[in-house]
Amino acid sequence: MADLTLLTPELTLVGTGLAVLLIGLFLSTKAKKILGYLASLGILASLVLVVMSLGTEGVLFNDTLSFDALSQFFKIVFLSVALLVSIASIKYTEGNSHTEEFYSLMIFATAGMMFVASANDLMVLFVAFELASLATYALAGFEKKNPASLEASMKYFMIGSLSAALMLFGISFIYGATGTTSIPGIAENISLLLGSPMGLLSVVLMIAGLGFKIALVPFHMWAPDTYQGSPSVVSSLLAAGSKKMGFVAAFKVFMIALVALQAEWTTAFAILAVITMTLGNVVALSQTSVKRMLAYSSVAQAGYITMAFVVMSKTALAGAILYALSHGFMKAGAFIATAAVTYMVLSEKKDAEMPDHIDNFRGLGKRMPVTALCMTIFLFALAGIPLTAGYMSKFVLFASTIEAGLVWLAVIAILNSAISLFYYARVVKYMYFLPSDGVKIAEPKPYTFAMVIAAIFVLAIGFWSEPFIYWAMEAAKVLI
């Protein structure tokens, strides 16, 4: 019998989700605040368990789940993001009678992501993928009375269903040719898929299915609408967590199962990476909604990470994996900061249109100094300013691209980074250099707390990057 202790982080998390759901039934709306703390504690416990399990390896349930450095690294990313979102949501869900649903959905989504990270079989991967997706569809529409939120959820759901169908279609081709859904099994029988047109078809269909979650152009179109319409804390989970689930799944599917078809998917990813980062950055330039800007920025960042599929060296993968971690903190932090601003705007004027409009960031340095400072750190990190996590991960990734001789790709990526500085710096300009007639307000503590933690990690990865790079290298070794 397999060693079930490997599963304790997931069991803890799911247990917390169920407990939150049950306890919520017996609490008054006012008392439901405690659920946020409970959920955060559960996520933290799960995170601690994963960190403690670092270094142990194993497989479970007929080799359908594998536990290794890669899965543990991504679980830490998911749980860290979930923890930040959960802390920030304590404020967001205040006074909401559906708090228990919010937290249990968020926890189940996180659990889905964790199972994807461990999946060693395409069917498990698909089911876990859908677990995470279904939970986030509901979360995106959490503000039932807000048409924007509903629209966001609907679009997300429809495109999501289409992508799931494409992915399942792709899996069926793979299964049809190789006769197995086990990821290492596919790699063993890949000769059956080679040379057949089904190979290319399944590669492209899998890219489309996973590219939806990663938000690769042209499968990204739901992302700006959904990120903008959903509650900011949910956008944070989507951009920082759910997107990484797409990456870990893609790592497993392409680099382990379909590694023999490398020529096909390397080309496809090269095209997509260039289009994705360029389109993301260029369109972000003219956005006036900060959330939408962040959405396009995360499309662009996905483009950078995708470069690892083209370079295919250990350093590049380590760079991409490190980028996933850094992006988790930077993006989650930036969305939470936006949530704080939205909260401020809505508390001043209840029916404000577009509460995340960049004009609302005017004079934020004076009005909400901690939020403004943290936001500045996140934006600079996203732009890749040295001494932040964003810089270190970009550096490793771009350097490995040049090392591999793909100078053209590196040049495109670096030019893109230069473009991106414009729209990140613009927000900083609004926050610190443009005046505002608003007064200083008390910053909501849960938001601030979550932001400060994220900012500390963004700076820590930037200042003291060695252990993180080492760790990402260990994770990359699983793939190559």
Added chain:
Amino acid sequence: MAIENMAYLIPILPALAFVLTFFLGKKLPRGGAIIPIIAIFTSFVISLMITLNLLQNPEEVVSQSYNWFSILNVGILIDPLAAVMLSMVTFVSLLIHIYAVGYMSHDKGQPRYFAETALFTAAMLGVILSDNILQFFICWELVGLCSYLLIGFWFEKPSAASAAKKAFLTTRVGDVMFLAGIILLFSDIFRIFNGSIPEGVYVLRFNEIFSHIPEIAALNTQILGYQVSHLTLITLLFFGGAVGKSGQFPLHVWLPDAMEGPTTVSALIHAATMVTAGVYLVARTFPMFIAAPQSLLVVAYLGAFTALFAATMGLVMNDIKRVLAFSTISQLGYMMLGLGMGAVIGVTAVGDSLFHLINHAFFKALLFLCAGSVIHAIGTQDIRQMGGVRKVMPITFATMLIASLALAGFGIPGTSIGVSGFFSKDPIIEAAYLFGESTENWFPYVFAITAALLTSIYIFRLIFMTFTGKPRTDYGGHESPSVMTIPLMILGILALIFGALTKTSFGKFLEETFTNNFVNVDIHALAEIGKYHLASHGGEGEPLLILWMPVIVAVAGLLISYLIYGMRVIDMSKVVSRKNPLYKLLYNRYYQNAIYTQFLAVKVVYEGLALAGRAIDRGFDWLINFIGNIFTDASDGLRQLQTGVVQNYATSVVTGVSLLIILVKLILEVF
């Protein structure tokens, strides 16, 4: 727990005090002054205990080091050199902080003041503790930043804002040289290792640097047709950094202007932090200097020149703080000269120079705090408007007199009678004499002894004009509160007796710096590399006149000042007029301002370089705007793709899949 394990707390505590004071200061009485005072006091106690331990066991150097990344480390090194500096800085800074409670009591910005001075102290302690040159540089830059913030503390005053800028920019010139030196050093060591650094070797750590001195000295570069050793280059670049921070000619111009900050800041800059950092840098890397041909001589000549040059300007200043500022520059010149004398007396030079540094810290802090006390009570800085202050402020007068005696260096050679400045300045001047004897080059000695005469004249001019005679204006005034006078008295006692107490043990202690478990360098072998001929040190061989000379000039200076400013035998109003070209030259400080600002800054840099640059910039601007417009236009165009209609999104997914299949197929077929 052994005291060594608490060493890291020495800079951490003031840094923590900075954070706490910055955020909580407003809510606490007196701007939260108590936080930095407690923190620095604790640092002082730790430093003192480590120093005392080192005194008994000179071998037990504190050295802790942690990997930062790859081949660089962060670490702590407390050897005798660092130990005395630590104790001095924490002690003087502590007294200045206590004094500032009284001095700054009327200022609104107290929390900011105490936070910044705490950070200033922390940065300086960081400089002293560093066991590698990179960490040293980082803290060094932090010192520069803090000095900028503090000199411009009253930033609403335009003169303060511009003085802060001047200090920052001038020291920056030196900092760039220092950084260039570090980069050159790093690449040289990298080259010596042939690019493969063994595990556990931190290339910029001092012991690693010192152990490679012969190899670095062997590397040469052609510059303008001369073969120059890399070691000479590196040391000269380091010295360039020291020139900026320690206000040596020609980068001394920021120091007099730095008086725009609160007087306590001046005291901190001049006595404990900042300016001594440059001297400390040269002392810290002394093994490199002694192995570098010519570098030590440059240090010596520039030091001697600065000592005299600054003293001449000190003669004519009317602002009480400016006199002291020029005096600091001059005394720093002595310290540099002292280090430069390593060319004849070897490692003893470090002991001599540091001894003067410590004594100077005591009496200069005291002079500044006394001046602050006078300014605080009288409300002007112009000594022409003072006079007779002695009657109003007896304690301030007594302590200031002690400090002045210490600065001028009164004492009896061959005995233990004398003020602290006497015991430390004398060996430097004697070393300069030895240098003259062995090299037939008497410039350093002549400069040093002349500067000593001028020092005595200008400081007693200050005393006589401020404290004696009758009040020249109706200033009222009162003695300062005891929170201010007690630090004065403590410093006064130290300025009086510290030199006599430690004159022999100090030098011996300091000589251990370069022979212990951390570094063990053979100064004589290194001096061979530098082609210096070390003489045996000792006061016996010198004529009696030479031994007495510093005291004679000090007394002569006192007498001259007394005759002119005390008795007024000579009417100075004739000499002191704009018509006298010498006076005019001195009063305008050798027209440095005109040369630096009007000529270098405005003519050369602004009109020459900046305007030419602007023309080129315009072209670039156009280009950049053009490119920028392309992207923003593209952005607006591409935005239209996002229709918001979900059917279109689904179409794009399906089209994307189809196009991707075709594209990949095409590319794979073609290539």
